[in-house]
Amino acid sequence: xxxVTQSPxxxxxxxxxxxxxxxxxxxxxxxxxxxxxxxxxGPQFIFQYYREEENGRGNFPPRFxxxxxxxxxxxxxxxxxxxxxxxxxxxxxxxxxxxYSGNTIYFGExxxxxxx
Amino acid sequence: xxxxxxxxxxxxxxEGKNYTIYCNYSTTSDRLYWYRQDPGKSLESLFVLLSxxxxxxxxRLMASLDTKARLSTLHITAAVHDLSxxxxxxxxxxxxxxxxxxxxxxxxxxxxx
Numbered sequence: 599x600x601x602v603t604q605s606p607x608x609x610x611x612x613x614x615x616x617x618x619x620x621x622x623x624x625x626x627x628x629x630x631x632x633x634x635x636x637x638x639x640g641p642q643f644i645f646q647y648y649r650e651e652e653n654g655r656g657n658f659p660p661r662f663x664x665x666x667x668x669x670x671x672x673x674x675x676x677x678x679x680x681x682x683x684x685x686x687x688x689x690x691x692x693x694x695x696x697x698y699s700g701n702t703i704y705f706g707e708x709x710x711x712x713x714x
Numbered sequence: 715x716x717x718x719x720x721x722x723x724x725x726x727x728x729e730g731k732n733y734t735i736y737c738n739y740s741t742t743s744d745r746l747y748w749y750r751q752d753p754g755k756s757l758e759s760l761f762v763l764l765s766x767x768x769x770x771x772x773x774r775l776m777a778s779l780d781t782k783a784r785l786s787t788l789h790i791t792a793a794v795h796d797l798s799x800x801x802x803x804x805x806x807x808x809x810x811x812x813x814x815x816x817x818x819x820x821x822x823x824x825x826x827x
Contacts, residue, residue, distance in 0.1 A: 600756075631814065640718075640802050640817030641757070654814055688756060690815075700745065700764045703815070705757045 601625065602691045602706035610712045611679050619674040619709045621689030627704070629653070630672040631690040632664060635708075641688055647672055648694050679713045686710050716741045718805050720818035727793050728826055735821045737786040737803035744781045745806035747815060748788055750799045757802070760788075793825045 601624035611617050623630050629648045633641035643656035647666035661677040670691075676683055689706040693699075717740040727733050737746070744765055749757040761770045763779035763786060770777050774797065776789045786803055800822045804815040 633815075633817075638820075640804075640819050641815075643814045643816065646814060656814070700762045702759065702762075703747075707756045 600691075600704035600706065602689060602704045604687075604689050604706035604709050606709060607707065608710045608712075610714060613679055613681060613713055615679050616675065616677045617679060617711060619676075619687050619689075619711070621672045621674070621691070621706055623670045623672065623689075623691035624704050627691040627693055628670055629692050629694045630666055630670065631692070631703075632672070632674045633688040633690065634658075635686040635688060636682075637685070644674070644687075676711075681713050684711060684713045716743075716805060716807055716816045718803060718816050718818040720801075720803060720821050722821060723819060724822050724824075726824045726826060727790075729794055730792050732792065733790050735788040735790070735801055735803075735823075737788070737805075737818055739784050739786075739803075739805045739816075741805075741807065742781070742784075743805045743807055744779070745808075745813075746779050746786045747804040747806070748777050748786075749802045749804065749817075751802065751820070752799050760801075790823075793823075795825050795827060798823055798825045 603622045631646040632644040635641040645655040646653045650666045666672045686708045688708045692703040746763045748760040761777040766781040768779045779786045800820045804817045
């Protein structure tokens with residue numbers, strides 16, 4: 599139990615639609631990162647939010663966007679869904695710079711998105 | 715661009731045997747994580763290696779980091795079926811905009827009785 603909750607756990611969308619995924623970070627954590635994990639691959643960094651601002655972005659197009667709220671929870675929005683967007687989307691909760699400092703990074707259980 | 719390569723990608727081993735998973739990365743970093751993932755599940759943190767020469771052990775798993783060789787190893791001793799899972803290494807690169815994890819492709823381990 600990491601204290602990081604994601605919703606929904608599974609969903610099916612049609613190509614071209616839009617989706618919003620949600621993440622509640624662990625208490626006291628001010629940074630949320632989102633990762634996409636396609637089947638059989640390692641997670642890939644989408645972006646990170648720190649104190650409600652985007653704080654780094656991976657190689658994902660602008661149709662992937664996000665928000666962080668004052669309580670540090672976060673949303674990942676994907677517009678104009680494509681078949682290749684089918685993946686497990688993982689939210690990671692941490693303190694700022696935890697990956698470098700070695701502080702624990704907590705992953706949620708993920709949201710499985712299938713685009714048909 | 716940072717590349718992280720694991721080998722082997724698939725590993726089938728007998729219970730009681732030893733084996734090593736290798737993680738090579740392409741840029742300078744002295745921070746490396748190992749994670750375990752069971753099918754359909756999220757990532758479970760195993761080890762955090764924070765300096766050159768770091769070695770950590772937990773049960774039948776031991777991880778080490780050689781930053782000069784840009785190599786980390788995950789050694790499995792006397793494997794048991796419960797270790798069957800996919801193992802990922804993840805390298806940290808610090809940027810002005812914060813640090814992030816770059817993952818390898820994963821090593822799918824199957825331990826057979």
